[in-house]
Amino acid sequence: MTGWMHVLDFLKLNRLTGRRMNIFTKIMIVIVLMLIPIVLMFNYSNKISTDVVEKELLQVNLNRLRLFVGQMDAEADRLWKAGYVIAKDPDVVQLQFRSSSDPVYSWLQAKKQVQEKLDLQSSTFEWSNKLTVYSPPSGVVVSTNWKQQYNAEYFRNPVQDRWDYRLITTERGTEQAFLRQLIMPFDPKKMPENPSLYVEITFSAENLVQMLDRLKQGSAGQPFLYNPLYEPIRSSDSEREQIDDMSKSFAAVIPHNPGNEGSIKISYKNEQYLVNYAASAALGWYLVDFVPMTQVLKPIDQSKLIFYGASLMLLLMGVSSVALLYRHVQKPIYELIRAVKSLRRGDYGYRIAHWPSNEFRYLIEQFNMMSTDIQELIDKVYIEQLRAQESSLKHLQAQINPHFLYNNFAYIQSMAQLERTKAIVAFTQHLSQYYRYTTRTEQQLTFLADEMDLIRNYLEIHRMQSERLEYAEEIDEGLMSLLLPRLLLQPLVENAIVHGMEGRKGKFQILIRGGRTEDGYELIVEDNGIGMQEDGLIALRQSLQQQTSSSHSIGLRNVHQRLRHYFGESSGLLVAPSSMGGLCVGLIIKDGGDSDL
Secondary structure, eight states: OHHHHHHHHHHHHHHHHTOOOOHHHHHHHHHHHHHHHHHHHHHHHHHHHHHHHHHHHHHHHHHHHHHHHHHHHHHHHHHHHHHHHHHHOHHHHHHTTOOTTSOHHHHHHHHHHHHHHHHHHHHTSSSOEEEEEEETTTTEEEESOSSSOOSTTTTSSOOOSSOEEEEEEETTEEEEEEEEEEEESOOSSSOOSSOOEEEEEEEETHHHHHHHHHHHTTOSOEEEEEOTTSOOEEOTTSOHHHHHHHHHHHHHHGGGSOSSEEEEEEEETTEEEEEEEEEOTTTOOEEEEEEEHHHHSHHHHHHHHHHHHHHHHHHHHTSTHHHHHIIIIIHHHHHHHHHHHHHHTTOTTOOOOOOOSSTHHHHHHHHHHHHHHHHHHHHHHHHHHHHHHHHHHHHHHHHHHHHHHHHHHHHHHHHHHTTOHHHHHHHHHHHHHHHHHHTOTTOOEEEHHHHHHHHHHHHHHHHHHOTTEEEEEEEOGGGGGOEEETTSSHHHHHHIIIIIITTOOSOEEEEEEEEEETTEEEEEEEEOSOOOOHHHHHHHHHHHTSSSOOGGGHHHHHHHHHHHHHHOTTOEEEEEEOTTSSEEEEEEEETTOSSOO
């Protein structure tokens, strides 16, 4: 009634003011008028459907328990029938007539045959079980349970007409199990006075625990097995206190509800529980499953919510706001998604051209500004990286040239004083070719053949100054066309001369070798110099990974960083002891790097 009053007041207000109602207002009035009969109809239908659904849920839960009890009884009956099969087996029957005078071998052979049959019979069942055969006349015991002691005292009180629940000893220790004994000659009404054979079948209660775990999966209930004489059998993850309390409540109610199955309601800790139960004809236990009523009624409440949601959706479908929603909300969102995907693909120049006249205008404007800022920032960072790389290369060249140039001038001066014109001519030719190559900073890449010409000039300059210097090359001819950054190999040769030759007496040898590897190339410079200790090698390798390093390794670090930049992170500098006795430093170039080379 309150809703109707609001509608009438709204209509009266529009009539008095003389304003015409727009389409949206008219639609809202129609929605309100349609909502009232729908709600009334739903309340009536929901009451009927609730009763039907509740009965169906109870029947479904009870059917689950029936199926579980049926499977449990069927497996127990199969085990019990196996006792008849074992008792009729010829080898088992012969155990009753064994005499102590029989040969030992014959005894052992007979027991082995029975043992194999028991093991085979035991393995055919889904449940883990133990099978035992005991013959009182001969005193022979054969069992798949080698931990339990079987004798006449053990079988003093046999149980044949039902499954007994007791403690047994197995290889897993002491555990609860169900046990039943078949006594021969068999008489279902009374026990024979002089039994000739006992066949005992046992299965662990853990089998039922595992079945309860499977029953509990996908269900809100807490199933357990109940017998008034024993402690309940629970699932592995159930709460002991809760199961014990529920079993006591069930024990108080079940005498007033005769029958092998049914449903009752129990109050526990101020909450109502629906308890379904079914009796096991084979074991004599009840399978009990209790579920909070809130969980039982949850599907009904969900159906109610679904109905309300569906009704609301149907009503809203008549509202023209769907088109407005698409135009003013969905379309701008699509534009933003498309723009974000473009940014992820690296198209930082993408801009949104369509600007709606609502709240999304601000988001799109900010997105375009953000894209512009990101593009400018990336351009700045890229330019700075290029400048840093160029600066690093020029710094390396500047580091190499001055010290080397001073030494060469000193050598030329000494040769001029000795009037060794030919030596001066040869020396200056090597020197001019060396500096012609190193001062060409506009060309950043070169072939290995050109780099080796530089190395030869460099080594000849040093060899003319020190006759004890010798060098050799072992480089595959096909490798000479390899394209690589300039001045990568020269610092390795210089390092060998500066650090390896000093302190070395006699001939100083340098070997430059290169070839193809399984996953790339390698260019190695080895010498027979003084080498480095292990701690020094470790410190040198660590310095190669740092952004700043000590002055004695800055050349090698620059080479290492340039290798990684041009050929990928898997490439780099190798530093190791040389088989020649000195140091081995090499360029390791891997295929498939992230460089454009």
